[in-house]
Amino acid sequence: MRIRRWLDKAAARTAPKSLLGQAITYALGQWPILITFLEDGHLEVDNNRAENAIRPFVVGRKNFLFSGSPKGAETSALL
Structure with missing residues (x-):
């Protein structure tokens, strides 16, 4: 080439x-x-499908940082 x-x-x-x-x-x-x-x-040219599939977990992981307590984190995880 x-x-x-x-x-x-x-x-x-x-x-x-x-x-x-x-x-x-x-x-x-x-x-x-x-x-x-x-x-x-x-x-495929990109990995958009894979990234879109894991996005909810990544957003959730960031949100769980601000749960405030172990019980709050557990409740957030269940939701």
């Missing part, structure tokens, strides 16, 4: 500790995952 060739060339002439160098290193490290995603049409 042209992007991979560009990344390889740019990596050779970019300082690894620069922001661009770090971005190139990251992209090359994630390359196998990117290729898997692009080759498999069943994979």
